[in-house]
Amino acid sequence: MSQKKKILRILEEHGLITTKMVTENGLSRRILSQLEDQKLISRIERGIYAMNSECVDRYFLLQYRFPQGVFSHETALHLLDHLDQEPQQLHMTFPVGFNSLRAKNAEIQPIISKDVTVGIRPVSRSGGTSIHVYEIERTLLDLLKPKYTADKEQFFAALKHYLCSDQKDIPKLLNYARLFNLESKIQPYLEVLL
Known part of the structure; x- marks a missing residue:
């Protein structure tokens, strides 16, 4: 051939x-x-x-252009089927030292973090490609971080969807909460929904 x-x-x-x-x-x-x-x-x-x-899948193109980035926040919620509509702004998390101007020029809202490698999972896309997305447990906690202003209704709906799913992993969620020092932020939501 x-x-x-x-x-x-x-x-x-x-x-x-x-x-x-x-x-x-x-x-x-x-x-x-x-x-x-x-x-x-x-x-x-x-x-x-x-x-x-x-x-051509635009998420794959962005992942190809920014291989050090991980889809996060509302973008991850959408890619993990915990948010019905596509978010208005795409979010990717990058390591400290990343030139965020390149991401902004590509219409990505960059989030800079020292814990970029924690909680990554591949998500398969059409055509046999895959992209890097944070696990739902990490994503839910990222939305609670003080430096980020998330839509509380979207967060609450995603958390409720997660807690009703068969794939929920409360111990993993709590481990991430301890790791990111967000136990006091997630606990009130869990007490209401569980």
């Missing part, structure tokens, strides 16, 4: 292809330029190509 056919097969399977995927499969990156010149694929942005640019 030719390299062009291999690249097109990967594109059919995943909906997009990155230069990293091409390299990992032992293929030449020049083939991407040739396919683009033949109008068989489109360059979405640097290093990302697709057959149909309208079907």
